[in-house]
Amino acid sequence: AQTVTQSQPEMSVQEAETVTLSCTYDTSESDYYLFWYKQPPSRQMILVIRQEAYKQQNATENRFSVNFQKAAKSFSLKISDSQLGDAAMYFCAYRSHNTDKLIFGTGTRLQVFP
Template sequence: AQTVTQSQPEMSVQEAETVTLSCTYDTSENNYYLFWYKQPPSRQMILVIRQEAYKQQNATENRFSVNFQKAAKSFSLKISDSQLGDTAMYFCAFRLRGYQKVTFGTGTKLQVIP
């Protein structure tokens, strides 16, 4: 069974600064996807960024980037130039290629401080 661990329940960052959210996972499989989802106070789950395990290059989406360390089974999210709108719960998620089930971490609550 796959597990996803987010060891930081809460974090805060000053506006315009950079913050990194940690995520580790456990699997014996080789082909999978990793995701970061954002859940603002509106509760809507929004995909932030995704990474395919067979790609060594770290995914980037504007101010969001990941540090994917496959051997260490680590998938951290870096948010650069933090904005007030980044305040939200952030969930790390894992999905085996070809399977429907997604396993989520317990989330990290990020507060961006003006």
């Protein structure tokens, strides 16, 4: 069975600085998708970025980028130029290529200080 591990329960960053959130996963599959979701206090999960395992190039979305290391089964999220609105819970998630289930990690709470 696949598992997703987020080893950082909490992280903090100063506004305008850069922070990296860690995620590792375990799978025997070669084709899958990885995601980072943001969950603000409203509870709504918002997709931040996604990565297809078959793509070697790391995904980027504006200030958000990932470092995908397939052999190491690592998928970290880098947030550049952090903003106060980035403060939230961040969840890493895995999905097999042939199912519709997302498997989530336990989350990292990000605090952003002015």
